Amino acid sequence: MLGMIIGVAAVVLMLSIGQGAQATVNQAIASMGSNLFIVLPGATSSGAMRQTSGSVQTLTLGDAQAVAGLPSIKAVAPIITGTAQLNFGANNWSTVVTGVTTDYFRVRNWSTEDGEVFTDTDFRSAARVVVLGQVTAKNLFGDEDPTGKTIRIKKSPFIVTGVLAAKGQSLDGRDQDDSVFIPLTTGQRQIFGSQFPGTIRFMMVQGKSPEVMEEAESEINQLLRQRHRLAEGVDSDFTVRNMAALAAVATGAAKVMSLMLGAIASVSLLVGGIGIMNIMLVSVTERTREIGIRMAIGANRRAILTQFLLEALVICILGGLAGVALGIGGAWAVSRAADMVVVITLGMVGLAFFFASAVGIFFGFYPAKKAASLRPVEALRYE
Amino acid sequence: MMSVQSELSAEPLIRVDRLCKTYSLESGVNGTVNSQVLYDVSLSINRGEFVAIMGHSGSGKSTLMNLLGCLDTPTSGHYWLAGRDVASLSEEELASVRNHNLGFVFQGFNLLKRMTALDNVATPLLYAGVSRTESRQRAQELLQQTGLGKFSEYQPNQLSGGQQQRVAISRALVNNPQLILADEPTGNLDTQTSGEIMGVFERLNREKGITIVLVTHEDDIAAYASRLVRLKDGRVIHDSKVDS
Incomplete structure (x- = not known):
């Protein structure tokens, strides 16, 4: 018994x-978004030295826009990232600042809990607007409503347009809610000051459906090799990762x-x-x-x-x-x-x-x- | 149902012909040791008889009872119960014969411990496929008849020896058997209770015509019977009517 x-x-x-x-x-996989590729720059060899992906900045905003034009691709989200100090009143918090296009939120299937994400107009005009992740919002504002308030990122003032819904941990264990998002253009020009203007850190590419993922991967490879003028037999200066396989x-x-x-x-x-x-x-x-x-x-x-x-x-x-x-x-x-x-x-x-x-x-x-x-x-x- | 009632009444209820029983004992050193308990026992008992089988311990009387009760099979010889050759019956049919045609009463009562008197009496009916309510009703009637009506919800260990034996007799009677086999039914009882129990058997024999075969080694118990069979060393040495 x-x-x-x-x-x-x-x-x-x-x-x-x-x-x-x-x-x-x-849940972690679902929070990542479906049918995703991540395209990273790098994996180049200069001389005999193979370097880690992301060590050079070979991807540009133009690449991202070109990939978005492919038939099997639904959306592309070019991304730049950096760490910065944030201030609101007496509170300050250091976190990852991510420069994105409005497509990012669609690709990640990430909506706001309060307020709105920034608009395409904000993107084109490189406006100083910011969307906060849950954890960051809590750390800067406590119980206060952040929407419409102004915070400082690296001392520049940004208007908070909204707070994102909670998303939890990513597959690699990072807290995805401890982050803020600003328009990519604003990030390039005002926060991160890139060595090569117009380059991006990496991009997220969303395929149209699970069936076209393989086709999409080869299309991305082909297009980017063409745009980067890589001759036959030369290693690619970028890496395409199929997140579905990882999932x-x-x-x-x-x-x-x-x-x-x-x-x-x-x-x-x-x-x-x-x-x-x-x-x-x-x-x-x-x-x-x-x-x-x-x-x-x-x-x-x-x-x-x-x-x-x-x-x-x-x-x-x-x-x-x-x-x-x-x-x-x-x-x-x-x-x-x-x-x-x-x-x-x-x-x-x-x-x-x-x-x-x-x-x-x-x-x-x-x-x-x-x-x-x-x-x-x-x-x-x-x- | 067995159609034993429809057999010719000229046929004796029990007829055994040259019955032998040998037990084989496994012994580590000597291999198997055979010991014969019954030698060519022939016997015939008619309907309505009240037979006492007597003998010293080891005379084979209990073995004979087990054979008559279809609890054991003979080594050789034949046994016809109401005209049917028991050796030809399957395991399943033997169980059915024990259920419908026979009633057992044992020295140690052999009631089921965790059950009430009523359930003990009703159990054979359940094995016969009678519904629960009907079984309990019939069991209650029988307990009433043996004077135990108000003890029906008692468990065996709450009853006296005489009461337990009455429950056992009720159980033996519940399926209306033609034959009751009683193996030293008064062995565990005092003289007065023994007399009462024997009175019950006597009444069953006289009033209902139930055939009773009783094993005992006490003369005054055997005196209730109308016929006496003596066994010695596995053989019948005496068989006679008794004047009552």
Whole structure:
């Protein structure tokens, strides 16, 4: 009974943790945006030295606009980034300042919680406007409403047009809400002062659908090689990363973890089942005389078999119920104590329960069979 | 249902012919040791008889009872119960015979411990496929008849020996058997209670015509019977009517 409770509880708990991990990963992937490529400059070799991507600035705003014109591409978000000190009144906060176009918010599928994002007009006129991430807004303003207020970025005043909705952690573990966004043009001209005007840090490219991703990748490669005048056989001075592939890897890893936890829990369920078989075997021996009496008053083998199978099943179902309760309680405790996302689905509970019953029948069968095959005289004579 | 009632009444209820029983004991050193308990027992018991089987311990009387009760199978010989050759019956049919045609009463009562008196009496009916309500109703009637009506919800360990044996007799009677096999039914009871229990058997035999086969080693218990069979070392040494 206890074995069964622990077994079922372990299955429910492990599955819920596994599912929770999967849900966390899925959420991170969804928050990134769908059908995404990231195009990074670099991966060049100057002489024999291969340099890391991003070490040179070979991508321009023009490249981004050209990529946006490709048939399989839905939107392109060129991006520049830098770190800057922010001030509002007496508060100050250092964070990542990202220069983007209005397309960025569409590509990331990121809306505002309060106010609006800046407009195309702001972009063209390089206006001093800023959209705040949740964490930054909290750090600068506390409970105050930031929209319409003026903050200083590297001492220049910017008007806050809105605050973005919370997005949580990215796949690499950064807090995406600790950031501010300004028009790309403003960033280039007034904040980051680039060595080569018109270059961008990287760009996010969104394909039209999951099916055209491969096609889109080759189109981007072809177009950019053409624009960068790279001869046949020369390495590209940029890198195209398919985020969908990355997402698939992350999802796969979470799935494997979920499966592994499930497998471990199943072993404990199996051990619980063997425990039940032992209990039932002892019970058959203890009740040999009872079996003899039942046979003497007319129970046939099937009746004895059914009785003991039912008993095993009842133990398993009761144990299963208690185990499900314990497992849900445990999952709740884990989510409170370790601040983890746990997901409990009805299917999962059903699965654990189903296995508990299956284990009951499977391991109950041998003792029941043993009871039913006793010879009436011997069972009656048993002391 | 077995159609035993429809058999010719000329046919004896029990007919055993040269019944032998040998137990094989597994012994570590000597391999199997055979010990013969019954030698060519032939016996015939008619409907309505009240037979006492006597003998010292080891005389084979309990073995004979187990064979008559279809709890065990003979090594050789034949046993016809109401005209049917028991050896030809399957495991399933034997269970059915025990359920419908026989009633057992044991020395140690052999009631099911965790059940009430009522459920104990009703259990054979449940195995016979009778509905729960009907079984309980019939069980209650029988308990009433044996004077235990108000003890129906008691568990066996809350009842006295005599009361437990009455519950056991009610259980034996619940399926209206033609034959009751009683293996030292008074062995665990004091003299007065023994007398009461024997009175119950006597009434069942006289008033309902139920055949009773009783094993005992007490002469005054055997005196209730109308026929006495003595066993010694696995053989019938005496078989006669008794004047009552």
